[in-house]
Amino acid sequence: MAGAEQRRFRLFRGTREGGELKEYQVAAGEGWVVLDAVHAIQAEQAPDLAVRWNCKAGKCGSCSAEINGKPRLMCMTRMSDYPADEPITVMPMKAFPVIKDLVTDVSWNYEVAKRIPAFQPRAPDNADGTWRMYQYEVERPQEFRKCIECFLCQDVCHVLRTHGKHDAFMGPAMLVRAAVYEMHPLDKAERHEHLRREGGIGYCNITKCCTEVCPESITITDNAIIPLKERVVDAHYDPLAALWRRLTAR
Amino acid sequence: MAASDLRTHHYDVVVIGAGGAGLRAAIEASAQQAKVALVCKSLLGKAHTVMAEGGAAAALGNVMGEDNWRVHFRDTMRGGKMHNNWRMAQIHAQEAPDRIRELEAWGALFDRTPDGRINQRPFGGHTYSRLAHVGDRTGLEMIRVLQDKGVHAGLDVHMECTIVRLFVVGGRVAGALGYFRETGRFVLFRAGAIVLATGGIGKAWQITSNSWEYTGDGHALAYEAGAELIDMEFVQFHPTGMVWPPGVRGILVTEGVRGEGGVLKNAAGERFMFRYMPEMFKGDFAESEAEADAWVKGERKKNRRPPELLTRDVVSKAITREIAEGRGTPHGGVFLDIASKQSPEYIKQKLPSMYHQFKELAHIDITKDAMEIGPTTHYVMGGVKVDAETQESTVSGLFAVGEVGGGMHGANRLGGNSLSDLLVFGRRAGLHAAAKRGPPPSFPDAEVEATMRDALAPFEHEGGENPFGVQAALQAVMQRNAGIIRDQKGLETALSELEGLKGRARKVGITGSREYNPGWHTAIDLRSLLIVSEATARAALERTESRGAHTRSDYPDSDERQAREQIVIKKEGDRMAVRREAQPPLPADLMKLVKEGA
Numbered sequence: 142m143a144g145a146e147q148r149r150f151r152l153f154r155g156t157r158e159g160g161e162l163k164e165y166q167v168a169a170g171e172g173w174v175v176l177d178a179v180h181a182i183q184a185e186q187a188p189d190l191a192v193r194w195n196c197k198a199g200k201c202g203s204c205s206a207e208i209n210g211k212p213r214l215m216c217m218t219r220m221s222d223y224p225a226d227e228p229i230t231v232m233p234m235k236a237f238p239v240i241k242d243l244v245t246d247v248s249w250n251y252e253v254a255k256r257i258p259a260f261q262p263r264a265p266d267n268a269d270g271t272w273r274m275y276q277y278e279v280e281r282p283q284e285f286r287k288c289i290e291c292f293l294c295q296d297v298c299h300v301l302r303t304h305g306k307h308d309a310f311m312g313p314a315m316l317v318r319a320a321v322y323e324m325h326p327l328d329k330a331e332r333h334e335h336l337r338r339e340g341g342i343g344y345c346n347i348t349k350c351c352t353e354v355c356p357e358s359i360t361i362t363d364n365a366i367i368p369l370k371e372r373v374v375d376a377h378y379d380p381l382a383a384l385w386r387r388l389t390a391r
Numbered sequence: 392m393a394a395s396d397l398r399t400h401h402y403d404v405v406v407i408g409a410g411g412a413g414l415r416a417a418i419e420a421s422a423q424q425a426k427v428a429l430v431c432k433s434l435l436g437k438a439h440t441v442m443a444e445g446g447a448a449a450a451l452g453n454v455m456g457e458d459n460w461r462v463h464f465r466d467t468m469r470g471g472k473m474h475n476n477w478r479m480a481q482i483h484a485q486e487a488p489d490r491i492r493e494l495e496a497w498g499a500l501f502d503r504t505p506d507g508r509i510n511q512r513p514f515g516g517h518t519y520s521r522l523a524h525v526g527d528r529t530g531l532e533m534i535r536v537l538q539d540k541g542v543h544a545g546l547d548v549h550m551e552c553t554i555v556r557l558f559v560v561g562g563r564v565a566g567a568l569g570y571f572r573e574t575g576r577f578v579l580f581r582a583g584a585i586v587l588a589t590g591g592i593g594k595a596w597q598i599t600s601n602s603w604e605y606t607g608d609g610h611a612l613a614y615e616a617g618a619e620l621i622d623m624e625f626v627q628f629h630p631t632g633m634v635w636p637p638g639v640r641g642i643l644v645t646e647g648v649r650g651e652g653g654v655l656k657n658a659a660g661e662r663f664m665f666r667y668m669p670e671m672f673k674g675d676f677a678e679s680e681a682e683a684d685a686w687v688k689g690e691r692k693k694n695r696r697p698p699e700l701l702t703r704d705v706v707s708k709a710i711t712r713e714i715a716e717g718r719g720t721p722h723g724g725v726f727l728d729i730a731s732k733q734s735p736e737y738i739k740q741k742l743p744s745m746y747h748q749f750k751e752l753a754h755i756d757i758t759k760d761a762m763e764i765g766p767t768t769h770y771v772m773g774g775v776k777v778d779a780e781t782q783e784s785t786v787s788g789l790f791a792v793g794e795v796g797g798g799m800h801g802a803n804r805l806g807g808n809s810l811s812d813l814l815v816f817g818r819r820a821g822l823h824a825a826a827k828r829g830p831p832p833s834f835p836d837a838e839v840e841a842t843m844r845d846a847l848a849p850f851e852h853e854g855g856e857n858p859f860g861v862q863a864a865l866q867a868v869m870q871r872n873a874g875i876i877r878d879q880k881g882l883e884t885a886l887s888e889l890e891g892l893k894g895r896a897r898k899v900g901i902t903g904s905r906e907y908n909p910g911w912h913t914a915i916d917l918r919s920l921l922i923v924s925e926a927t928a929r930a931a932l933e934r935t936e937s938r939g940a941h942t943r944s945d946y947p948d949s950d951e952r953q954a955r956e957q958i959v960i961k962k963e964g965d966r967m968a969v970r971r972e973a974q975p976p977l978p979a980d981l982m983k984l985v986k987e988g989a
Contacts, residue, residue: 248550
């Protein structure tokens, strides 16, 4: 292959029961990303090497893994960003149970998403059943809709990763999902109680690790989580605001 | 293979595929109180629809009030080179606006016009600004909205589950057998109505914008079940895929770049599209750079659209010719330049994911430099032959919708017509599948057992060939002989080489366990790939003319006698039978509309 260079990889091979890092050599082409190398290893050396991927363009969020210890998308990580004489280590996401090799069981996220109260639009503004919304209004929730559900923010969040509080905290990705509707100009559903109790929003102590790993550069902590925390606090701990809401039936 | 290996579910409707079409169908069937299973090959929300960038075409008339369904219908027919199923094109144009507004009611956040309505952008082949969009990630928005709607509608979702066979009894669909990737265990769905929404076949080519999933499973399942396939020769090669670096070759560059003013230039810096104006579109497009630039700046009443916004078949062929005649870039593409036409702020706002994609993958800043692009396999217009009103195939109870359905787009699909197609016909398929519910006919366990044994056969072939090698060989055959320019000799070569690959595919061997084993998955996908590749090659050989996306160097002209003739493919015994069938003519009023304008 033109411009090919020998590169070393250490990939996690194993199952729920355990596993180990295995070393592979691969002739890497120009401009390769880590996923290209993993595919080459799969095609030529280890056809049963398990890896998730779909779009290979950073749009589907399937190929999440930990590359040299950092949560990243394999398809958007160029090999030229790493020293050529050192092996690149790829591990599955740590915050979720391993299924096999680089594939983890992320089904918990889908269960959490299911329980977030659904979008509920206000009555249409116009007789033809449509609404008017302005660009400045939609831009705020549009930032959260960039989320590709790669779950890298869940992976890096210490509440889930280190403390395993999956039963008490929904995690940054799901807070972003709730924020889409909370900040949707048309939505009128009530989610504060859900975020406070089942969502465990109080567990987030705004270390901003999630924002740092987001491949879509969503400002998760500042734009999604902190405003949600403020709303929850306003609703539950500010008696004046609560009274005002009751009086104005908002 | 004990019976305990098999889980069985009973549903009213089983939808296979969870992209836009599958989700919309499942939501509709569920709204009709049917018990619905949604089965998908990947995780929910990862389907190829997320890759759709530019937008969904619907004649809302929000940006240009002159637009209406008649103009959209006319554009679709002309873009499809008059080969479309006219009734589908009509239904699509009429219902798309309602489907877009409905998506907004479900929570979609489309970009807005200054007066607060859904904004619409210009796109190739559309007379007016017509694409409802969200920056350049419209498909992702659609998937997420439908995903949330579906989840809250209480759909049963079976993720990472691949269907390997449909069961048909006395011409009626009765069930589907699949396996879960995670465990490698089988699952049987018994249902009287099944909707195929499995997408396309792009993985049969080397250079493609499509993911691993796009192996033509639905096309192959339908074919094996006795349904008819049409138009398989019409494969869309999108004009703008990335060409450099090699690892990213084929990844899509949205047509939105041209919609927002991007221009195509050859290595000499010439804006070549002015030289490639087809007779059919003469007078509809700008004739000078000054006129095209004025249009991009917003003076749309007095000026005509830039020729970069010609239909995809035309642009792809023009690029291919520029490269073949030595005017390509060093990496074998041409330049797509928006940096010299729009400000960096505008580009980043309208095309954020393109900016990101080139920066990350090619180290190119598209607000400063031109992109290098070339054609990439993108979409198959052909698919399962369906009834225009219901999306039901020629097998009772079996429906096909979205890319796996055939007819709507004729010989070439307009950009933006896919997302609206998914919604319009997804809803219709769900509605009619729910109406078709009823106890499915039963079929013998022995058939199920035999199918499972057959699926597991690669594990028995110790020392057999690696399935990835066979897949790569198949992609090379199709790229070389059934690509953007075809001829008789090449297509015959493809057919004979595919015959050889069939033998190799039967003998591939797998190591390791059944749990999440991509080698095994590839071995099974190969069976679908071989069927759709053969169908494409046979149909392409049969169509002795050039039309839309199908270009024969030995028959370079369109032949009006073949315009409304369809190549139909059907399984007969062990043989793939090919025949021609005349499509019903357009009603006089619609014909007049297409010829004389709306």
